[in-house]
Amino acid sequence: MPDYDLEKLDDYRWQIAKTGGMRVPARLYATEAMLDDILSDDAPQQAANVAHMPGILKASLAMPDIHWGYGFPIGGVAAFDPDAGVISPGGVGYDINCGVRLMSSKLTKDDLDRRDTERLVDALFRRVPTGVGSSGALRVDHATLPRVLKKGAAWAVDEGYGSDADLDVVEEGGQVNGADPDAVSSRAKERGLDQIGTLGSGNHFLEVGYVAEIYDETAAAAMGLHEGHVTAIIHSGSRGFGYQVCDDALSDMDKAMNKYNIELPDRQLACTPIDSPEGQKYIRGMRCAINYAFANRQVMAQNTRLAFEEALDLTPREHGLHTVYEVAHNIAKFETHHIDGREQEVCVHRKGATRALPAGHPLVPDRYQKVGQPVLIPGDMGRYSYVLVGTDTAMSETFGSTCHGAGRKMSRRQARKTAGNRNVTAELANEGIIVRGESRRTVTEEISEAYKDVADVVEAVEGAELSQKVAQLRPLGVIKG
Amino acid sequence: MPSAPPDWLREIDHTGDIGLQVTAATLPQLFERAALAMFRVLTDLETVQTTDTTTIRVDGRDRVALMVRWLSELNYRHTVDDVLYRAFDVRSINEADDSFTLTATVHGEAIDPARHTVYTEIKAITFHGLDIQETDDGWGVQVIFDM
Numbered sequence: 001m002p003d004y005d006l007e008k009l010d011d012y013r014w015q016i017a018k019t020g021g022m023r024v025p026a027r028l029y030a031t032e033a034m035l036d037d038i039l040s041d042d043a044p045q046q047a048a049n050v051a052h053m054p055g056i057l058k059a060s061l062a063m064p065d066i067h068w069g070y071g072f073p074i075g076g077v078a079a080f081d082p083d084a085g086v087i088s089p090g091g092v093g094y095d096i097n098c099g100v101r102l103m104s105s106k107l108t109k110d111d112l113d114r115r116d117t118e119r120l121v122d123a124l125f126r127r128v129p130t131g132v133g134s135s136g137a138l139r140v141d142h143a144t145l146p147r148v149l150k151k152g153a154a155w156a157v158d159e160g161y162g163s164d165a166d167l168d169v170v171e172e173g174g175q176v177n178g179a180d181p182d183a184v185s186s187r188a189k190e191r192g193l194d195q196i197g198t199l200g201s202g203n204h205f206l207e208v209g210y211v212a213e214i215y216d217e218t219a220a221a222a223m224g225l226h227e228g229h230v231t232a233i234i235h236s237g238s239r240g241f242g243y244q245v246c247d248d249a250l251s252d253m254d255k256a257m258n259k260y261n262i263e264l265p266d267r268q269l270a271c272t273p274i275d276s277p278e279g280q281k282y283i284r285g286m287r288c289a290i291n292y293a294f295a296n297r298q299v300m301a302q303n304t305r306l307a308f309e310e311a312l313d314l315t316p317r318e319h320g321l322h323t324v325y326e327v328a329h330n331i332a333k334f335e336t337h338h339i340d341g342r343e344q345e346v347c348v349h350r351k352g353a354t355r356a357l358p359a360g361h362p363l364v365p366d367r368y369q370k371v372g373q374p375v376l377i378p379g380d381m382g383r384y385s386y387v388l389v390g391t392d393t394a395m396s397e398t399f400g401s402t403c404h405g406a407g408r409k410m411s412r413r414q415a416r417k418t419a420g421n422r423n424v425t426a427e428l429a430n431e432g433i434i435v436r437g438e439s440r441r442t443v444t445e446e447i448s449e450a451y452k453d454v455a456d457v458v459e460a461v462e463g464a465e466l467s468q469k470v471a472q473l474r475p476l477g478v479i480k481g
Numbered sequence: 482m483p484s485a486p487p488d489w490l491r492e493i494d495h496t497g498d499i500g501l502q503v504t505a506a507t508l509p510q511l512f513e514r515a516a517l518a519m520f521r522v523l524t525d526l527e528t529v530q531t532t533d534t535t536t537i538r539v540d541g542r543d544r545v546a547l548m549v550r551w552l553s554e555l556n557y558r559h560t561v562d563d564v565l566y567r568a569f570d571v572r573s574i575n576e577a578d579d580s581f582t583l584t585a586t587v588h589g590e591a592i593d594p595a596r597h598t599v600y601t602e603i604k605a606i607t608f609h610g611l612d613i614q615e616t617d618d619g620w621g622v623q624v625i626f627d628m
Contacts, residue, residue, distance in 0.1 A: 041496065067496050070609030070625055094604045094627050132602045133560060190561055201602045202628060240560060243604045247553055254608065255542055267545065268609035411494035412601075412628070441600055481602075 004044055012464035015059075016044060021265075022051040026060040029398075029464045034456060037409065038066055046073040049265045053078065054273070055085025057339055057346055061398050063353050064460035065407035065452070069093075071268030074352035077401045079337065080274065082345055086262070087279045088271035089249040089286070091349035092332045096246060096286055097293035098237030099171070099328040100376040101301055102387065102473075104223070105308070106320030107230040109210040112476065114432075116312055120208060121434045121477035123307035128206055128300050130199040131438030131481045133240075137197030138299060145189055146181040148196065152291030156196075156298035162305075162323075166298060169365050170326040171355060174294040176333075180284035185248050188285070191240035192292060197299035199236045201442055201481030203408075205381060206304065207233045212384065212474040219371040219389055219470040223324045231473050232321065233385060234300050235378055237330065238293035245289045249282040274347055283332075290331060297326060324387070325365075325374035329354045329404040337399050348399045356390030356402040356467050364390075375467050379406045379454030381435065381446055381478045382428060386458045388467035402466040406454035415450035416441070434477040442481050484527075490518050493623070500610075500625040504618070508544075509571035511613070511620040512551055512583060516569045519552055520589075522603065522626070523559065528596050529567040531588035540582045544613045547574070547581045548622060552606040555587065563592045565599075601628060 005017045009027075014035065016026040026047040030038055038044065043066045050072055051060040057079045066075035071090030080086055112120070129137050140148060148155045153167055153174025167174045181189075199206060209231050214220045225231075238245075253270040256278045257263075262271065272278040301323060308319045332349045339346065357364050357373040364373045372389035379385045394400050410418065424443050425435045437443035461467045486492055493500035501518045505511035520526060539554050541547035558564060566589030575582045592599065604627040613622045 068498075070498070070607040070627060132599045133563075187557060187561075244557075247605050250608065251541075251546070251550070254546055266609060267611070268607050270608065408496040411496055412499070413492075413494050439598075439600070 004039065012460055016048050018051065022048060024051050024056050024059050026051050026062065028062045028066065029460055029466065030064045031456065031460045031463065034064060034460060041068040043068045043073040046071070047076060049269060050076060050078050052264055053080070053086055053088065053269065053271060054262060055081040057081055061401070063401070063403040065352070065403045065405055065457045067407045069351065071266055072349070072351045075403065075407065076351045077349065077353045077398055079346040079348045079399045082274055082334065082347055085274055085347060086271035087274050087282060087332060087347060088269055088349060089246045089253065089282055090268045090270060091351055092246065092286060093330040093351045094243045094246045095237035095330055096242035096289035097328045098330040099293060099297065099326060100378055101234040101297050101326035102324040102374070102376045103232040103301060103304065103321050104225055104324050105230045106318070108228045109230060109476070110228065112230065117208070117434050117477050119311040120307060121436050121479060123311035124206055124304060125436040125479045127303040127307045128197070128199055128479060130201070130479055132201045134198040134200060134481065135194040137303065139194045140196060141193070142189065145192055148295050149181045149184070149288035149291050150179050151175055152294035153298035156295045161299045161302035166301060166323045169323050170294060171328050174298060176287045176290050178284060179287035179291050181288055183281045183284035184245060184288050188241050188244035188248065191244050195239040195241065196296050197303060198239060198296070199300065199479070199481060200239055203446065204236045204481055206300065206479045207381065207475050208477045209233065209385070209473045209475045211471050213472040215469040215471060222368055222371045223374055223387065223470065224322060225324065225387065225471050232304050233376065233378055233473070234297055234304065236296060236300065238289040239296060241292045242289040245285045249285065252278050252281070286332065290328070325376065327354045327376050335399065338396065346399065350401055352404050353401045354404045355400055356388070356394040357400050358390050358392045358395050361395070375402055377403060377405060377454060377458060380448045380451035381475060381480070382431065382433065382448035383454065385473045386454065386469060387471045387473065388458065388461070388469055391465055391467060393465040394467065398466055402461045403457050406451040406457060408450055409452045410450040412445040415445045415447055418449055419444045419447050433475050435480065437480040439481065446480060489514055495625065498626055498628045500623060502621065502623045504621045506619040508574055508620055511622055512548065512571045512574070513569040515548065515552060515622055515624060516555055516566070519555065519603070520566055523601065524565050524597055524599055526567045529565045530590045531568050532590045533564065534586055534588050536584070536586050538582065538584045540580055542579055543581060545608065545611050547583055548611060548613060548624065549606050549608055551583055552624065556603050556606065565589050565592055565597060603628060
């Protein structure tokens with residue numbers, strides 16, 4: 001275990017002092033019980049490495065689901081001064097605007113018997129392509145793709161996938177400005193043509209579940225979450241398009257670093273000044289990928305509704321499946337925050353971290369103004385997920401950010417070894433959870449034991465007052481890659 | 482399931498991702514073996530034939546960038562052209578001051594779902610911890626993939 005100069009600030013906050021080339025300290029949010037696990041890999045060192053980057057403000061932050069990444073840790077948050085700071089593709093990640101949409105319905109768990117759930121999961125599996133290199137839900141041509149890249153989820157709505165009511169409750173309204181398709185390589189575009197509406201592989205999933213427990217009646221009611229009601233969670237991102245945008249930018253920036261005299265402990269942290277040609281090109285391309293992911297999830301959301309209609313023979317009015325909220329957890333954005341007592345625009349990087357705005361913030365949709373922005377924290381496929389809301393503390397301490405999920409504790413190979421010859425699909429079916437996976441190997445790699453208990457992560461962000469619990473959801477059926 | 486790794490390859494487990502440590506007698510062989518090790522992660526190489534041949538040329542500002550570009554190029558072609566490669570022949574590595582170039586021919590075939598299983602998706606080849614070292618016995622490299 002590396003020897004960190006770690007100072008306990010309180011029961012949920014730990015600080016790595018500023019040493020060597022660090023420009024600011026690094027701060028970890030975790031309970032004492034989680035600390036050994038967190039310190040056992042290099043993630044805290046990665047948080048300290050991020051603190052070396054030019055123009056970083058306040059502290060390099062690590063959420064309680066922090067784990068080893070490449071360059072930035074997963075669960076890392078860093079904000080940069082727009083004049084003196086940098087933009088870093090590695091601070092966003094390859095899966096640009098990977099995120100989570102939560103939908104809720106009028107149906108209750110008791111309305112679905114086992115055969116209904118099986119039919120529903122099968123219908124989802126047919127309508128939402130999953131797995132390695134999944135494609136084919138919807139193919140666009142080269143003339144159409146730029147509209148997707150500029151308009152995001154609004155493009156999908158224009159094409160008949162969902163409605164404006166969905167857009168009202170997506171982060172950024174499902175579309176960021178400043179996306180420039182000319183800033184994106186032909187390779188990225190090629191990869192983007194046939195992957196809209198697809199889930200992908202790895203930890204991406206689409207889950208049907210139900211509201212198991214409510215902790216905050218007022219907030220839950222505002223979100224249309226009622227105990228026992230059926231929900232759907234979609235976790236996916238910008239697919240091959242986003243990976244390519246990141247890959248291209250890392251290569252550009254790796255070449256340009258010398259020019260700007262930026263020296264960093266890890267080349268994967270490659271970055272250039274925000275206002276440099278390389279930085280601006282990345283920002284314009286990243287915004288295309290952000291919009292691509294918004295469009296991707298919007299199409300999948302509508303196909304989820306169609307699966308409910310087909311499998312359960314219901315009309316839209318009968319199932320009432322509506323979007324509660326959609327968050328992005330791999331993203332860089334310009335936002336207004338308080339720095340040294342004064343309001344300032346900063347460039348916030350969230351890599352495996354979720355925006356968590358408090359009640360009353362102007363960017364929170366009208367219907368959530370009194371309760372705060374919903375935050376969606378998926379757990380593993382066998383246990384539970386949480387809905388939280390943002391707080392004033394998150395706004396003042398973490399640039400309005402909180403955790404994003406459970407975080408793995410086993411490598412994929414270790415998970416396969418642990419599962420051995422177990423039939424994971426049958427085990428989950430015994431617990432009432434229907435799983436359909438394109439690959440048995442992926443399902444095995446995603447066993448519950450491979451993940452930390454998301455309840456611990458949520459306890460830490462609640463203890464630190466970065467978010468508050470609203471509801472717990474439990475799974476009924478899952479489709480995986 | 483994949484067979485046991487050859488003695489020149491060590492697979493490193495990371496919580497989210499996969500890393501490889503490769504050794505070789507020469508620098509071209511290091512690049513060839515790194516590519517072979519990457520495709521071992523993606524599929525069972527025993528099932529892949531070498532019916533198609535392609536020439537690949539990549540450049541980078543140093544050896545590390547060249548390794549990232551080389552593996553990224555192969556992964557891109559695998560992803561977009563739906564091919565699997567199992568044999569790699571690095572013809573030349575030219576090292577100038579600020580522009581390193583690699584030329585290779587690679588051999589494989591189109592993915593046939595009836596014969597090939599693609600185990601996983603490599604999102605990207607990262608620069609993280611990537612280090613190419615010349616040792617007394619030859620060369621070594623560590624590469625980490627984002628899965």
